[in-house]
Amino acid sequence: MRVITIIPARYASTRFPGKPLVDIGGKPMIIRVVERALEVTTDVVVATDDERILSVVKEHGYQAVMTSPDHHSGTERCLEAYELLGKEADILINLQGDEPFIADEQIRLLISAFETQGDDEAVDIATLAQPFPSTTTNEELANPNAVKLVRSSVSGNARYFSRSVIPYLRGCEGPWARQHQYLKHIGLYAFRTKILPQIQSLSPSPLEQGESLEQLRWLDAGLRIRVMLSDHATIGIDTPEDLQRIPL
16 A cells, blocks of 8 residues: 655644644654654655744655645645645555654554455544553543544444543443443544545534534544554643653
């Protein structure tokens, strides 16, 4: 399969302006993400809306493309970049620009979702999830910033994503995570490129607007999202405080 990795990176983050260029161990964060991706895929491009990010990426010898500043999500930015590049690929990976410690095994796991399907192409989109530890408290489980999901035990495809706790364990006393394996969504996606025109044509759905989760738009449209399970913990950088817990 021909795989292209596109890394959306915008400068004007509300919680952390200039985040892609923050120094992590002597390198801008966006460069660390690019180098992680290059460990697995050979075609890696940064999609940005800011000349400063564009310049830094190119100064380090990597590919970058300017996209519109009006996108509402990283996925929209990736789709525009793919069109602008005019490259042929079977799979497009959307790797977040604030995941400098993403494991190469996680990227390979994402790609593997498309490798065993034969001719029926039973997967349109792939994403990752990580089991919550059994020691997770009910309060931690209920954190709306930790997106939960349920998937089919037969196909492995996503059935729903939510900021609420799903499933609800009626009559359960004590920590729910001891009674059920809850799954935390890892916001890394891979798309079969032939479905990109359909994704671009979709309007926001009521479920998406309610939960503020773009993947619900794709589920509403009947697209099949394969969920691969990863044991690797991710360390995303969303705020300046997150820099205090990086493993360097």
